[in-house]
Amino acid sequence: MKSTLYRRGNLNFSFDGNSLISPVGNRISIFDLKNNKSETFPVSAKKNITCVALSPNGTLAVLVDEDGEALLVSLTTRAVLNHFNFHKPVHCISFSPDGRKFVVTKDNVALMYYAPGKRREFNAFVLDKSYYGPYDEMTCIDWTDDSKCFVVGSKDMTTWVFGAERWENLIYYALGGHKDIIVGCFFERDSLDLYTVSQDGALCVWECDTELTELKPKAVKPVPDTTMENNNQGKDEVEMEQKGEEIHGKANQDQQGPGKVKYKQKEKHFFNKEGDFNNLTSSVYHKKMHILVTGFASGIFHLHELPEFNLIHSLSISSQRISSIAINNTGDWIALGCSGLGQLLVWEWQSESYIMKQQGHFNSMVALAYSPDGQYIATGGDDGKVKVWNTNSGFCFVTFTEHTSSVSAVTFNYTGFVIYVFVFLSYCFYLFNFYERYRNFRTFTSPQPTQFSCLAIDGSGEIVSAGSQDYFEIYIWSMQTGRLLEVLAGHEGPISSLSFNPNQAILASASWDKTVKIWDMSDSWKTKETLTLISDALAVVYRGDGNEIAVATLNGEITFWNPKSAVQTGSISGRHDLQIGRKEMDKITAKQAAKGKSFTTLCYSADGQSIMAGGHSKFVCIYNVREQILMKKFEISCNLSLDAMEEYLDRRKMTEFGSLALIDDGTGDGDGVAIPLPGVKKGDMSSRHFKPEIRVTSLHFSPTGRSWAATTTEGLLIYSLDSELVFDPFDLDLDVTPTSVRQMLQQCKYVSAIILAFRLNEKKLIQEVMETVPHSEIDAICVTLPELYVEKLLDFVATALETSRHLQFYLTWAQRLLTQHVTSRKYVWVSKPLYHHCDYITAK
Structure with missing residues (x-):
C-alpha cells in the first residue's frame, strides 16, 4: 500500500462510478469510495504518470508517463498487458464511447489507434489515422456519443472537429472565437453542438446546422485485383499501412461548400465577470x-x-x-x-x-510510528503536519497542525489509551490524546530554546526524553505532571538518536561524538555504560527483549552490542548493499559517492532475529542478526523522475561539453559566471525546480510482525505478508468457525459448509470448500442454496475463473447457478474480452 494521494495527472472514475483512480508518482491508486478502502496497483511506469485513460467497459487502462512511455494495464488482474512508446510527452488520451478506438495527442498531432482487445493482434497499439491542424500543442479531447467524430482543443486558441472515418460532409472543421488556451471542449449529447472553454474564463456555445443522421461514409472505390509490379511497391504499401492515414487540416481553407458541416457561434459567456477568477x-x-x-x-x-x-x-x-x-x-x-x-x-x-x-504531506515525510495494535500509523513531515493513517483502508483520518516547524520524530505511547506524541525542531513539543477528540493536552518545553532531533518514551509511558542538536543534552520529562525532571549532559556532539529498553527504565543515546551512552533512569540518571565507536553514531535501537543494541554509524556499518557488558557482539558492513545512485549534478561516480553514505534508520523485527536498515538509497536491506548476512533487499521505487536512481549517467544526456545538467553551472559566452539565487539547481536566475532525491527516512515494523512501513521520498509505503487476509465476516456467530466448516465437509453437508464459509468470508476457506464439493453434487446444491448466497457465490466463481486451473469445474458452477436462479433474480451473463473471465450483473 502507498499512502500518497495525488501529485499530477488526470483523475478518472471507474466504470460503476464508485471508485476513483488517481496517479501517484509512477503508480496508480484506486480509492473505493463505497467501502472506504484504497489500493495501489503493483504495476509501475519508468517515470511519473501524467495521463490515464480507461476503456468504456472498465477493464483496461492506458497509463502514460512524462516521457511518453505507455502501459496497457488490466484493471481486473492488475497486470501489465503491453508496453508502447509514443517517444514524446502526451497531453491527453480518450477512448471512443463504443470502445473501438482511442485518440492520443502529442505536440500538434492527434493519433487515432485501434483499441486493444477488439482484435487479437501481437501489437496492441495499432495506428489508424494521424490528424494535423493546429499549430501548437493539443490540450483536450472529446467524442460524440456515436463515436463518429471527435474534437480537440489547442494552445493556439483554436478548436478542431475531425471525423473518425471519412465522411462526405466532414473531414475537419476549425473553430476560433477564443483569446486564450483551450482548456476544455465538449460535444452535446447526441449532437454535434459544441461547448469550448478557454483559460481566460470564456465559454463559447457552438451550434451545428447538420444532423448526425445526414453523415454518410465516403464511398470507397473498388481496388482491381492485380499483382504487384515489384517488391519495392509491396514494401511501400506495408509501410503506409503501419503508419496509418494522415489527414492535414488548414484553418484558412474555405469550408462553406454545399452540404458541408457548418458551425456558428450561438452564445458566449464569461466566468470572470467580477475579475476574481482570471x-x-x-x-x-x-x-x-x-x-x-x-x-x-x-x-x-x-x-x-x-x-x-x-x-x-x-x-x-x-x-x-x-x-x-x-x-x-x-x-x-x-x-x-x-x-x-x-x-x-x-x-x-x-x-x-x-x-x-x-x-x-506536500513535503517529505521524515518520521513514522505504529500504534500498539498495528491498526494506525502516525507520520510527520517537513511541512509541519502530523497525520494518522488507517493501515487497512489507507486513508488519513486526522491531521494535527498546531505547530509551524518541521517534524523530526513521532511515536505512540505503549499504554492502553494511546497517546500520540511528536517532536519538532523548536524548543517545545506537544502531546495529543488519540481517543478523546484528538486534543492537545500537554506541551513540553526546554529551559532554553533548542532544536530537538529525536524522541523516545519508556515502556511504562511515564518518562519522555528528547535529544538536542544545539546543547548536546538530553531532556527528561514526566508524562503525568509535564515537569522537566532532569537534563542529561555528557555528550560532546549533537544527539542523533534515542531508544529506551523495552523492559527497564534504561535509555541509550547515540551522538555524533562517536559514542553511545546508556543511562539508568532509576539510579539518579547516571551513566551506566559508554560504548566507544569508530565513527559518528546516526541511529540506535534496542532489540525487543532488551538484551542487544544495534548502532548505525557514519562509515556505513551496523554494530551489535551487549548493553549489560558493553561488549561488541557483531558487525555488518552495509555500505556496498546501499547501492547509491548517481545524482544528476554529481561530478563523481556512484561508486565514489557511496563511500560517504550510510544507514540512517534501523528497526528490529518482532522476533528480534532480523534487522532492517535504510538510508540515502532506493534500497531497504534486511539482515539476519545471528548470521550477519543480507537476507533480502527491497527496492522502494523504480521512478526515474527522482534523483539518484541510476548508477551510470545516461549517454543521451552527455554533450561535447560534458553532462547536460552541468552546462548551466559554467560560464557563459563571455558574460561571466551567473550567480544564482539560493535554492537554484539549474536553469535561469529565478528557477527553483529540482528533482527530489530518493531516500528512506524512517522504518518501523508492525507490532504484529506481519508488516512493516517506511517513509520515503515517494511517500508512506506499507509492505505486508497478509495482502489478501482481510477479516470481513458476514452474519458472524459464535458457532461459525473454520473447524465447524470442515466438520460439515466431513459429514457431506455441502450446503451448510458453503453457507458457513461465506459467513466467515475468508477467500482461502471458501476455495477449499468449493473445490471439495463433488462434481455430481453441484446441481443439488444450486437448487437448495438460499437466495441470499447466490450472488456471493457468483461473485466468487467469477473471480476464481481468473486464476483457477479448474476452469470446467467453475464454469459448471456458473451455468447451474444461472440456470436455477435466472427466473427469480434475472441475472445477465457478461463476457469480458481479452480474459478467460466471466462476470454477472443484476438486471433492474
Whole structure:
C-alpha cells in the first residue's frame, strides 16, 4: 500500500462510478469510495504518470508517463498487458464511447489507434489515422456519443472537429472565437453542438446546422485485383499501412461548400465577470445532466447548467490551483485534485457534502510510528503536519497542525489509551490524546530554546526524553505532571538518536561524538555504560527483549552490542548493499559517492532475529542478526523522475561539453559566471525546480510482525505478508468457525459448509470448500442454496475463473447457478474480452 494521494495527472472514475483512480508518482491508486478502502496497483511506469485513460467497459487502462512511455494495464488482474512508446510527452488520451478506438495527442498531432482487445493482434497499439491542424500543442479531447467524430482543443486558441472515418460532409472543421488556451471542449449529447472553454474564463456555445443522421461514409472505390509490379511497391504499401492515414487540416481553407458541416457561434459567456477568477485551469462536462464543472487557479470550482449557463454551485476548497476534475457516470460525485498540496477531494454537490477529503504531506515525510495494535500509523513531515493513517483502508483520518516547524520524530505511547506524541525542531513539543477528540493536552518545553532531533518514551509511558542538536543534552520529562525532571549532559556532539529498553527504565543515546551512552533512569540518571565507536553514531535501537543494541554509524556499518557488558557482539558492513545512485549534478561516480553514505534508520523485527536498515538509497536491506548476512533487499521505487536512481549517467544526456545538467553551472559566452539565487539547481536566475532525491527516512515494523512501513521520498509505503487476509465476516456467530466448516465437509453437508464459509468470508476457506464439493453434487446444491448466497457465490466463481486451473469445474458452477436462479433474480451473463473471465450483473 502507498499512502500518497495525488501529485499530477488526470483523475478518472471507474466504470460503476464508485471508485476513483488517481496517479501517484509512477503508480496508480484506486480509492473505493463505497467501502472506504484504497489500493495501489503493483504495476509501475519508468517515470511519473501524467495521463490515464480507461476503456468504456472498465477493464483496461492506458497509463502514460512524462516521457511518453505507455502501459496497457488490466484493471481486473492488475497486470501489465503491453508496453508502447509514443517517444514524446502526451497531453491527453480518450477512448471512443463504443470502445473501438482511442485518440492520443502529442505536440500538434492527434493519433487515432485501434483499441486493444477488439482484435487479437501481437501489437496492441495499432495506428489508424494521424490528424494535423493546429499549430501548437493539443490540450483536450472529446467524442460524440456515436463515436463518429471527435474534437480537440489547442494552445493556439483554436478548436478542431475531425471525423473518425471519412465522411462526405466532414473531414475537419476549425473553430476560433477564443483569446486564450483551450482548456476544455465538449460535444452535446447526441449532437454535434459544441461547448469550448478557454483559460481566460470564456465559454463559447457552438451550434451545428447538420444532423448526425445526414453523415454518410465516403464511398470507397473498388481496388482491381492485380499483382504487384515489384517488391519495392509491396514494401511501400506495408509501410503506409503501419503508419496509418494522415489527414492535414488548414484553418484558412474555405469550408462553406454545399452540404458541408457548418458551425456558428450561438452564445458566449464569461466566468470572470467580477475579475476574481482570471485563470481557469480544468473543466469537465456531464452530458446527461448538462452540468459543466470548472476549476480555477484560486482553488474555486463552479457548477453551471448548460446551455442556459445557470450557476448551480460555487465552492472554494483551497488556495491552490485545481489541477484535475472528474465526474462519475451518475453525475453525483465530483473529484478534484490539487497538485500543489497533494489534495484529493470527492464532493457530492447535491447534498453539499464530502465523500472523501484527503491530503498527503506536500513535503517529505521524515518520521513514522505504529500504534500498539498495528491498526494506525502516525507520520510527520517537513511541512509541519502530523497525520494518522488507517493501515487497512489507507486513508488519513486526522491531521494535527498546531505547530509551524518541521517534524523530526513521532511515536505512540505503549499504554492502553494511546497517546500520540511528536517532536519538532523548536524548543517545545506537544502531546495529543488519540481517543478523546484528538486534543492537545500537554506541551513540553526546554529551559532554553533548542532544536530537538529525536524522541523516545519508556515502556511504562511515564518518562519522555528528547535529544538536542544545539546543547548536546538530553531532556527528561514526566508524562503525568509535564515537569522537566532532569537534563542529561555528557555528550560532546549533537544527539542523533534515542531508544529506551523495552523492559527497564534504561535509555541509550547515540551522538555524533562517536559514542553511545546508556543511562539508568532509576539510579539518579547516571551513566551506566559508554560504548566507544569508530565513527559518528546516526541511529540506535534496542532489540525487543532488551538484551542487544544495534548502532548505525557514519562509515556505513551496523554494530551489535551487549548493553549489560558493553561488549561488541557483531558487525555488518552495509555500505556496498546501499547501492547509491548517481545524482544528476554529481561530478563523481556512484561508486565514489557511496563511500560517504550510510544507514540512517534501523528497526528490529518482532522476533528480534532480523534487522532492517535504510538510508540515502532506493534500497531497504534486511539482515539476519545471528548470521550477519543480507537476507533480502527491497527496492522502494523504480521512478526515474527522482534523483539518484541510476548508477551510470545516461549517454543521451552527455554533450561535447560534458553532462547536460552541468552546462548551466559554467560560464557563459563571455558574460561571466551567473550567480544564482539560493535554492537554484539549474536553469535561469529565478528557477527553483529540482528533482527530489530518493531516500528512506524512517522504518518501523508492525507490532504484529506481519508488516512493516517506511517513509520515503515517494511517500508512506506499507509492505505486508497478509495482502489478501482481510477479516470481513458476514452474519458472524459464535458457532461459525473454520473447524465447524470442515466438520460439515466431513459429514457431506455441502450446503451448510458453503453457507458457513461465506459467513466467515475468508477467500482461502471458501476455495477449499468449493473445490471439495463433488462434481455430481453441484446441481443439488444450486437448487437448495438460499437466495441470499447466490450472488456471493457468483461473485466468487467469477473471480476464481481468473486464476483457477479448474476452469470446467467453475464454469459448471456458473451455468447451474444461472440456470436455477435466472427466473427469480434475472441475472445477465457478461463476457469480458481479452480474459478467460466471466462476470454477472443484476438486471433492474
